[in-house]
Amino acid sequence: MDASRYAHVKLLAADFLSLAVSSSAPPTISRRGRPIYRAEFVGVVVSRDRRPKLLRFLIDDGSGCVPCVLWLNHDLLSKSSVFASGDDLAASAARDHAGKVNLGVLVRVRGRVTVFRGELQITVKDVLVERDPNAEILHWLQCIKLARDCYDLPLAAVTKV
C-alpha cells in the first residue's frame, strides 16, 4: 500500500489551483510530477450554495479560493442494501458537516481532489470548525514545511511502504 497516496496533502489554495490536470480518463492531478489524491485546507467560508443533493462552498485561505462540494445524496442510495446502516451514518455525518459550513467561519476541510467540468475541486470528506484563528497560520506554516521536506522532494526520495 502506498500510504502517501491516502494522506491528505496540506496545500494552500494558490498551490491547489495550479495543480496539473492530465487529459487522461480519469484525469490524474499532480504537483511537480507527484500525484495528489487527497488534500486538506484551512480557510474562511466565503460562499455557500445549498442544493438538494449537495452543498457547494468556497473557502478562502488568503492565497485563493478552493471550490468544495459536499454530497448530501446518501438518502437516495438503496435503503434495502445490507449497508443501509452505514449509509445512514454517512448521511447523518454529511448533514452535520453541511451544518458547520456557514459564511465567515474558519474551517478545516479534508477530501478527495476531483475535477468537475475541467475545474479542480475538493469532494469533501469532513469539515471541522476551527475556533482558534492561529490554526490558519499553523496550516500555512505546515504547508511550507511539508512542501520543503516532503512534497517537493523527488518521488524516489519519498518513502514508499
Place this chain on the structure above:
Amino acid sequence: MDFCQHGQSAIKYEKNGPPLKLVVPLSNFIIKCEVIWASALKEIPCHGGKPTIVDNVPCEGIPSSPMVRRIVSNDIFGCILMGIIKITSSGKLQLFDSTGSIDVVIPDIVSGFHCQGIHEVKEFKVVLEGPSMQVESSELHSAELLSCRSFFDELPVKKKISQLVVYVVFYLKNSTCLNAPINLPLCTVDKSNTNASGIAHLLLVTHKFPAAKNCEFDSDASHSSSLFSEALLLPYDAIFHNEDAHNHPSGHSLQKLDGEPVYLSELNIPQLRCCRKPNFVESIWDSPDSKYDLKRAELRPVFACLLTFGSSPQKPHFTGYLCSRGCSVLENKSVGLHPVLLEFISDSFIKYQSLQIGGYYMMKCSKECPLCFQKVKNKETSSKVLLSSKTSLWKVFFSFGMDQHQEQPRYQTSSDNLIREYQTDLVNVCESDLEFQPSCTLLNDISDVHLAITRDSMAPLSQIDLLKEELLNHFSMLQEVLTVTSFIQIMKSDKSSSSSHANSQHGSLVNSNLISIRGNIENMHLFFKFGSFISNENVVHSHRRDECICLHVYDDQNMIYIQGKLHHYTYPVGLGPGVNATFHRVLLKCSSDGFPKLVLTSVSFVVINSVKETGFLYSKRLTMRPQFDRNSEDTLNSVSLSLISNLVQLMDIKRVRLLSRVVTIHYLVLKKLELDHGRSGSRMEIKMPSIKISLAGFLLDDGSSLCCCWADGERAEMLLRLDKISCHPFFQFGDNSVKKSFRYHETIGHQLENMLRKHQKVIMKNHRAVPDVSSLDFTFYVDSSEIFSSAEESLLRFVISNACQGSTFNISGHLMDSTALGLLDMESKDLQDIVRPLPNIWAAEIQHNNSLKQARKLLDELSTG
C-alpha cells in the same frame, strides 16, 4: 506623621535616622506599579522575545495570553499611600487622591466603618494582574518615579499599560485616619451609631446581589441606583437599656404592671425614636404554670446579654435582654423566620461592601421600622428595608455562657465561638495566599459588636445551649457551599441511579436550581455565544453575539466549568486564575446534551476568598485531566516534531512526536470496567463512561503519509474523542430524533457502558486497507453468548466515525518494530498484514494541539533553515 523637607531625599535620612517614607500621589504610584510589572514579566521564560507560556484553552474559549499575577509588598515601594476611601456604585472600594484612584480590598472592613477623613496606609500589598505580553521598556518612565522631583515634574502622570490591573490590599488595623477622633482611630464606628439603647433586630444575611454592570463605570455613587442583599429576620429582638456603661441589667427601666408578671418597657421614649411599646413577661422558665396569658406578651425576656463595641474596655457597652418573639426558643425552628430584602442606598454602600453572607447582623430599630411593621402584620411575605448611612447595622460576634456579673465577656473562648465554627469550614487557604476574606483569627476584630449571652436565673446554661444550637441551625438554612468534588460526586451518584433518581441528591440539586460552590480558578477566558434576541420592534433576530466568560474551577481532584455573560453584572476585583472563590447561587441548568451546566446569572454573587501569584514556573500544579496537564505538555514538546514520511529513517530514535489526525481505526478492544479497580472513584472527568479500552489501533495522517498508532486507556479515549461525545445522545434511528429531549440513559457513554455490561468485552476489526470509514470491513466480536445487536453495532460505528472527524493531536510515542508489534494482542492475520507495512508507534502522551505554540515553533524552525 513625619514630613520630608523639600530637596532632601529619603535616602539621606536613612543614613542618620529611621527611614522615612514618602507619601506618593496615586498616579505616580500606579506608574511605579507598571515599571515593576514590566520587570516582573522579564522573569517569565521567553522564547524569541515572547513568553513561552501560552494559555491552553481546552474548551470553546478564545486562546489568549495567560494571566500573570504578582503580589508586591509595600517594602518594595518604600512609600505610604494616602487618600480618601470611597465606594463606587458597583460596590468597589477605592482610594482617591487628587491625582487619581486605585481599587482597594480591605478584608477587615466592618459595617460600621465611617470615614470622612484622609486615610494613611503604611502596610499594604499591591496586586498586579495582566496578560503576559512583554511591555516595551521605552514606553515606560525610566526616571525615579517615587521622588519628590518626579511628583512635580509631570502631573498628572497617565497610565501606559491599559491591560494591567492594579489594586491594593490592606487592613484597617494597619492604617490610620488622620483626622479621626482619638478613640476611633480606625473609623470603625460612627460616633452617632454607638448608642445601642432601644430595640435591635437580629438578621442572618443569606445572599448579596451583585451590582448591575451598567453602574460599573460610575465612580460617583451619589446618584446611582441601589444595591441589594437578602437576609432572614430571626425571631429575636435585643432590648438594651439607656444606662451607663458599667451598670448591669436590672429592672429599673421596666415598669411592672399591677397584678400581672408583665413589664412595660420604657423604650418608647421619643429620644430613642422607637416605634414600639413592647410588653414582655419576666420569665417563662420559672413559672410554666402561670395563669398569665402568654399570648399577651409580645416579647419574652429569655437571656440577659451584654453588648460591647469592640473589645476594648473603654468602648461603650450596654446591658439588656435578648428576647424571643412570639414563641419559645424550643418551639422555634424555621417558624418565625422572615425573608427580608435589604436595599442599600448610595450613602450606605460601605455597609453593603462589608456585608458577609452567613454573618449575623443586628439592626437597630428606628421610627417606622419596616421590620416592626412586618411583625405587627405577622405576614410570611418578604419585606424590603431601606438602609441609609444613618441606619445602625452591626455585625454581631456571639459569645455564650458568661457569668452575669462578669465584667468582661469571654471573647476568646473557642468552644463558644459560633461564627468561627462556620467560617473554619468555609475557607481553607494556604499561608502564601493573600486573603480577601477575614481569617478566623481575626473574627473578633472584624465584628462591629460583641453580644455576650450571660448566665442568670432567668436563663440557665441549658437554655443558653439551646439558643446556641438554634443559632447554629440557622446555618443549615443557608445554601450549602459545595466543593467541586462533592458536586461531581453528587452528579455521578445520580448518573449511577439515573433510572430512579426521584429522591437522589442530584434531583434535589436540580430542583433547587441555584447552588453555591467554591474552588480554585485555574483559567478564565472569554468566548462568544450566538443567540437570538428580540428587538424593540418585537422582531426576533438571530446571531446576537454575547461576550461570555468561562471559568475553570477545580479543587484537589476535579474541575468544572462555570460560564456567564460578561455584561450581566460586575465581577469582583481580583477575579481570575489563581483565585480561590465561592460562587453563590450559580444556576444549575440542564443543557441540551443532558448534563447540567453551571451558569452565572444576574443574581449570582462571587466572593473572592484569596488570591495567589500565577503565571510563573514555580506556580505549576498537578492537574487532573491529561489534556490539561501542562507538565506533560512540556515533556511532550521537548521531543522534536517529525513527519510520518520520515519515520522509517528514524527507527533508531526512541521517541517521536507527530501533529496528526485520526483517519480511521483498525482495531479496538473495549472491556467492562470493574469498579473495584478504583478507577471510577479517581475519574477526573464526569462525562467519561466507565469503560476500559484495552487496545486501539488508529491510522494517523499528518499530510505526508500514514502511520498506525497504538494506544490504550485514557490516551485511546482521547483519540476516540470519547470525552467529547460520551454525553451526547445517540439514536439508532438516525438524526430525525436528535431534536427530541433525551435522558442520560440515551447518551453514548451510558449506552457503551450498557453494551459492555452485557458483553463484557467487544472487539472491532477493520480489515480494509484503504483508510476510509466504511461499514464493509468492520467485524465485531463479543465475549458473551448474547447477540451483538444492530443498535450496538451502529453505536460503535458512530463512535469510530466520530473519532475520524476530530482535530489535530499532538502525539508523542515510541516507534515499534516488528517484535513489538508481535506482542500486541492482534489475533487477525489480515489485520497484521495491513499494519505491518506502516510505521507503528505506541502513544505515550497525547495533547490537543496548541496552534499558537506549534506555529511559533514551526516559524522558528523554518526561519532558521
